[in-house]
Amino acid sequence: MKKVKWTLMSLAVIISVGGAFANRVHNQSCTGDTQYYYAGGGYSEAGIIGTNYVCDSGSGTCTYYTTDKIHYYSCESGVYCTQNCLTRGNLKPVKPKKPVPSPEHSGQ
Amino acid sequence: MFKKQVMLECVSALLILLFLYASLSKFMDFKTFIGEMNNQPLPKSWTPFLVWFIPCTEIVLSIALIFERTRLLGLYGSVVLMGLFTVYAMLILLHFFPRVPCSCGGIIKKLTWPQHLAMNLFFVALSLSGVIIQRRKYFNSIIITKNKNSLV
Numbered sequence: 001m002k003k004v005k006w007t008l009m010s011l012a013v014i015i016s017v018g019g020a021f022a023n024r025v026h027n028q029s030c031t032g033d034t035q036y037y038y039a040g041g042g043y044s045e046a047g048i049i050g051t052n053y054v055c056d057s058g059s060g061t062c063t064y065y066t067t068d069k070i071h072y073y074s075c076e077s078g079v080y081c082t083q084n085c086l087t088r089g090n091l092k093p094v095k096p097k098k099p100v101p102s103p104e105h106s107g108q
Numbered sequence: 109m110f111k112k113q114v115m116l117e118c119v120s121a122l123l124i125l126l127f128l129y130a131s132l133s134k135f136m137d138f139k140t141f142i143g144e145m146n147n148q149p150l151p152k153s154w155t156p157f158l159v160w161f162i163p164c165t166e167i168v169l170s171i172a173l174i175f176e177r178t179r180l181l182g183l184y185g186s187v188v189l190m191g192l193f194t195v196y197a198m199l200i201l202l203h204f205f206p207r208v209p210c211s212c213g214g215i216i217k218k219l220t221w222p223q224h225l226a227m228n229l230f231f232v233a234l235s236l237s238g239v240i241i242q243r244r245k246y247f248n249s250i251i252i253t254k255n256k257n258s259l260v
Contacts, residue, residue, distance in 0.1 A: 001113060008121040009174055016125050020132035031140040050146020050155075057208040057221065077217075078210025 030075040035063040037080040043072050046080070056081045112241050119238040120173045123186050126231060131166035134159075149205035165189060180242045186235035194228040197221060
């Protein structure tokens, strides 16, 4: 029984460690690069995920990456979204927050 | 008895495979994992806690599942953790949150939310079956020890 146990445990550990390494090599070229989004016939820098943009559920490509700034390849799937993210239920766009006045316009 | 023991070893091995693969993938591409956490419709203040808590818990559970003494604890932990992931996937599908994030995060990026939910449910069922087998084994061993002591 001990032989069966340790064979199964060793297999599980080896496959998971090997799989994680293989997955890392496979994904390295995409998520590590600068992300771009497609709008108005061109590509612009997307910024930081969760801070500048989010990828919502949906078909299509959320962000792209490039190696030469000429050819762009799809990276994250989904829908690119900044302030116009859809709300639940009636799918109304979220109202953008009021911009914080900068010091030179604050009258001080 | 032998058949049940083999079944228990298989359940533990599958859970170790899942948790170890998931945690190592997160640590190996930590920057992407932080981005994926920020992409979720959860408060941003939770991210620094969750990015450490989730993979560390998965590693602790994997270690607990290897050893006989800590296996029951590991199985209970697996039920709780996989249960929480299942509830989260359900809430996403029920549109509980203001937005539905892409299902591009997580261990298998190609899975859709319903597929994620099905996988989580499968692992919850697997952990529960492990708990049942391990508990029966534990109580049987107590009864056998008691009977032996009463004979002496």
